[in-house]
Amino acid sequence: MKITMKRWVEDIIASSDRKAFPFMAGTGASLAGVRFADALRDAAKQAACVGALAARYESAACITFMDLSVEAEAFGGEARWMGDETPTITGRIVTDAASAHALAVPAVGAGRTGVYLEAARLAAEGADRPVFGCHIGPFSLAGRLAGMTEALLGVHADPAMLHAVLRKCAVFLGEYARAFKATGVNGIVIAEPAAGLMSPAQCAEFSSRYVKEIVESVQDDAFMIILHNCGATPRHVDTMASTGAMGLHFGNIVDMADVCARVPPRVIACGNLDPARVLKDGSADEVRGKTLELLHRTAAFKNFLLSSGCDIPAAAPVENIDMMFSMLNAYNEKEAARVR
Amino acid sequence: MARNEKLFGAIIAGKKDAAVEAVSEAVGAKQDLEALLEESMIPAMKEIGDRFSRNEAFVPEMLVAARAMQAGLALIEPELAARGHKPLGKVCIGTVKGDLHDIGKNLVAIMLKGAGYEVMDLGVDCDAESYRKAAKEGAQAVLLSSLLTTTMTYMKTVMERLAEFPNVKVIIGGAPVTKEYADSIGAHGYAADAGGAVGAVSACLGRA
Numbered sequence: 001m002k003i004t005m006k007r008w009v010e011d012i013i014a015s016s017d018r019k020a021f022p023f024m025a026g027t028g029a030s031l032a033g034v035r036f037a038d039a040l041r042d043a044a045k046q047a048a049c050v051g052a053l054a055a056r057y058e059s060a061a062c063i064t065f066m067d068l069s070v071e072a073e074a075f076g077g078e079a080r081w082m083g084d085e086t087p088t089i090t091g092r093i094v095t096d097a098a099s100a101h102a103l104a105v106p107a108v109g110a111g112r113t114g115v116y117l118e119a120a121r122l123a124a125e126g127a128d129r130p131v132f133g134c135h136i137g138p139f140s141l142a143g144r145l146a147g148m149t150e151a152l153l154g155v156h157a158d159p160a161m162l163h164a165v166l167r168k169c170a171v172f173l174g175e176y177a178r179a180f181k182a183t184g185v186n187g188i189v190i191a192e193p194a195a196g197l198m199s200p201a202q203c204a205e206f207s208s209r210y211v212k213e214i215v216e217s218v219q220d221d222a223f224m225i226i227l228h229n230c231g232a233t234p235r236h237v238d239t240m241a242s243t244g245a246m247g248l249h250f251g252n253i254v255d256m257a258d259v260c261a262r263v264p265p266r267v268i269a270c271g272n273l274d275p276a277r278v279l280k281d282g283s284a285d286e287v288r289g290k291t292l293e294l295l296h297r298t299a300a301f302k303n304f305l306l307s308s309g310c311d312i313p314a315a316a317p318v319e320n321i322d323m324m325f326s327m328l329n330a331y332n333e334k335e336a337a338r339v340r
Numbered sequence: 341m342a343r344n345e346k347l348f349g350a351i352i353a354g355k356k357d358a359a360v361e362a363v364s365e366a367v368g369a370k371q372d373l374e375a376l377l378e379e380s381m382i383p384a385m386k387e388i389g390d391r392f393s394r395n396e397a398f399v400p401e402m403l404v405a406a407r408a409m410q411a412g413l414a415l416i417e418p419e420l421a422a423r424g425h426k427p428l429g430k431v432c433i434g435t436v437k438g439d440l441h442d443i444g445k446n447l448v449a450i451m452l453k454g455a456g457y458e459v460m461d462l463g464v465d466c467d468a469e470s471y472r473k474a475a476k477e478g479a480q481a482v483l484l485s486s487l488l489t490t491t492m493t494y495m496k497t498v499m500e501r502l503a504e505f506p507n508v509k510v511i512i513g514g515a516p517v518t519k520e521y522a523d524s525i526g527a528h529g530y531a532a533d534a535g536g537a538v539g540a541v542s543a544c545l546g547r548a
Contacts, residue, residue, distance in 0.1 A: 080440060082465075085490060088440040148443040153407065155400035156354055197399040197443075233395060276489040276516040313489045 001127045005186055005224035008130055009246055009268055012060065013302045016339065017332040018295055019060040020306040020325060021270060022279075023189075026314025027321050028053040036314045037084045040067050043115045047122035054129065057325050061130040064119050066191055066228075066311045067112075068136045071172065072144035074111035075103070084314065094146040100164045103145070105172050108179045121183035130186035132226065135176055137192025138169040138210040139203075145169070148194060155202050162206060170210040177218045187224040189249065190214065193310070196231020196251075203232075204239040211243040219246065226270065230310040237262040252277075252309030256294060260301035270307040273324065279308060280316040287320045291327040341375035343383070347412065351384035354404025356411045363412040373416045374425055377456065385409055385454035389535035399447065402534060406450035413453075427458040429545045432474035433483035434462030435514075436494045441487035444514055447534040448483060455538045468494075468501035475505040481541050483531075486514040496525045509544035513537060 012019055028049030029036040039046040050062050072089045073079040079087040094100050109117070120133040136144075142165045143151040154162035173190075180188050195207035215225045227240055230251025237259055240248050247268035250259050256272045263269040273279055278290045291306070298304040306328060312321070344366060350358035366376050388405040391397035397405075431452060435445045442464050452459050460479055462470050471482050482502060486492040495512050502508055511529035512522050513536075522530035529544045531537035541547075 082438055082440070083490070085438075085488065090440060149403065149446050152400045152443075153403045156404045157407075199398045199400075202398065202400060235395070277518060280489055315490065 001124070001129055001131070001186065003130055003186060004222050005130065005246065006221040008061075008186075009224065009266070012268060012305060013266065016336065018304070018306055018328060020057075020328050021060045021063075022273070022306070022308040022312060022321070022324065023063060023066055023275075023310065024053060024308065024312045024316075024321060025049060025063075025065040026312055027316060027318060029314055030318060031056060035084060037081065040065060040086060041112060041115060043118035043122055046115070046119035050119075050123040050131070054127065057321070059129070059325075060305060061132055061186070062123060062127065063132040063189055064116060064123055064134055064185075066134045066189070067116070068140060068144070068191060068193075070112050070116055071136045071141050071169075071176065074106045074113050075141075075145055075172070076106075077144055089144040092145070092147040092150065094165055097158070097161050097164070100146070100161045103165065103168050105168050108172075108175045113176060117179050117183055120180055120185045124184040124186070132187045132189050133180035133183065133185045134189045134191060135173060135180070137190045137195060137207060137227070137229075138166050138173055138214075139198075139207040140192050140194040141169040141173065142166050143194045151194070152197060155198060155206060159206075166206060166210055170213055173210075174214050174217050177214050181218050181223055186222070187226065187246075188218070189226045189228050190245070191228045193229060193231045193251075196229045196233065196236060200235045200239050203236055204242065208239045208243050211245070215244045219244065226268070228310075234258045234262055241267060247305070249307060250309065255297075256304070257297040257301070260298055260304055263301075263303065265303055267303060268305050269301065269303050270305040272307065272309040275308045275310050275312040275316070279320050279324065280313045282320060284319065284323050287323040288327050291324050292331060295328070295331045341372055341379055344376060344380040347376070347380045348384045348387075351381060351405055351408045351412065352388050354401060354408050356404070356408045359408040359412040360415065363415045367415060367419075373419055374423070377413075377416065377420065377425075381409055381412060382454070382456050385451065386538070389451055389455075389538055393533060393535040399443075402447060403450065406454050409454040410450075428456040428547050429480045429541070430458045430460070430478050431481040431483060431541055432460035432462055432471065432479040433485065434466035434470060435464040435485045435487075436491050436498065437465055437467045438494060439486045439488050439491035440464045441485075444487065444534065445485040448485065448513070448531070448537040451534050451538050452541060455542070457541065468498045471498050472501050472505075475502055475508045479508065481509040481511055481544055483537065483541070484510065484512045484514075484527075486517065489516045492516050492521065495527070499525050499527065509541075511537070511540045511544060513540075
């Protein structure tokens with residue numbers, strides 16, 4: 001869809017209706033009758049899942065699948081597939097300074113990155129709303145290459161080596177982001193959950209500065225970045241905002257009202273229904289209650305965009321997702337009537 | 341014995357070399373090594389764990405503190421073992437079957453070792469038999485970790501398999517895990533984070 005994303009942001013802020021943009025790839029797979037793991041390897045199937053979601057829900061935007069193994073696999077990491085899940089990277093391909101410096105930056109298209117770019121292109125074709133691609137953030141990627149424990153240890157023990165790996169991650173992710181932009185999608189969600197495990201100052205040094213480079217290389221009025229960090233606390237908001245991303249996305253561990261108070265008013269603040277406990281395991285009443293509670297708590301913040309705290313598990317009942325959107329509509333109708 | 345402030349501070353600050361130096365000095369001065377462990381080293385790990393729970397310290401600080409602790413411990417463990425020093429308890433930890441995520445599990449294992457427990461790290465993708473075997477080998481507490489909603493349900497299977505060991509305590513944790521879920525499957529304890537895991541184990545084993 002041809003749209004100026006700056007205008008999309010402004011419309012969200014100006015609208016009297018609240019809008020929603022949950023991450024629900026698993027639900028898309030259910031609706032499209034596609035095996036979730038198959039959609040991670042097949043662009044057409046992935047795009048079909050995105051289309052199925054758009055056909056059922058009035059979400060403010062769509063997003064391709066969030067798969068945090070794709071980029072590490074492109075670098076040469078071993079992806080282990082288990083059941084119908086997103087694969088997990090096992091082992092480490094960076095083990096010391098020598099291997100960090102020898103690490104080769106792959107070409108865009110390596111591994112399954114080509115699948116995700118094609119899925120983005122297909123999903124964007126003829127879309128009736130903005131479509132976001134998705135890729136991993138630099139620190140989360142570095143953790144998958146060097147081992148997450150080792151990367152976090154490296155913050156204190158060997159920052160030079162960590163930065164050497166991060167530089168290569170940022171180079172690749174910058175190219176990958178530009179490739180996503182060329183597919184016709186309207187933006188990218190950068191998923192950087194591991195950055196929330198660090199202090200705000202460490203997040204600034206080992207994540208935000210690299211994310212900012214990616215943002216500055218692709219974001220403009222027509223193309224926006226949403227930075228997702230489900231491990232972030234309210235204290236991380238400033239460093240996340242320093243990246244310049246036009247949207248920030250938070251997990252269910254934070255009080256969204258507390259977070260919204262810290263997010264710059266012209267930046268979209270997204271979150272944060274619990275994807276597992278509420279949207280997957282919750283009863284209809286719980287989904288109803290939690291959705292309304294979140295909407296009421298964030299009522300004062302015009303830049304709030306209702307979402308899930310992270311990717312909603314594939315096993316989440318479609319009825320729960322239906323209920324979330326139903327409650328959003330009910331809330332909007334009630335607010336409109338109240339204002340009248 | 342008064343707290344060894346140099347060692348206590350070195351561990352909290354994650355200064356491995358300083359911790360080793362402080363322990364070496366204590367060994368050279370023929371200080372009571374058990375007291376050194378109980379009065380300086382374990383309290384240092386507890387302090388960093390408490391700071392983590394208060395969001396005053398983060399995972400990198402926990403990891404370097406644990407590394408400093410382990411470096412110091414390596415110098416005195418043989419001597420302590422020779423004197424019959426016993427760990428606080430024997431526990432096992434593993435990420436459950438179908439789940440390969442290990443950062444949380446690794447952190448908890450490090451914290452438990454730092455707190456004075458003997459830890460059997462079963463790794464990831466652990467089936468119920470692995471935990472049962474660990475219980476048979478003397479684990480007094482079994483810690484189950486999972487990061488995926490699809491794998492946390494296996495914790496119930498593990499609980500059922502451990503029924504033949506009624507005295508073994510099961511403590512669970514991980515991103516999708518909640519206290520309510522722990523209660524629903526009859527787990528003995530729940531840990532919201534790595535710092536809380538040590539407290540949960542200590543409470544379950546009566547070491548609190």
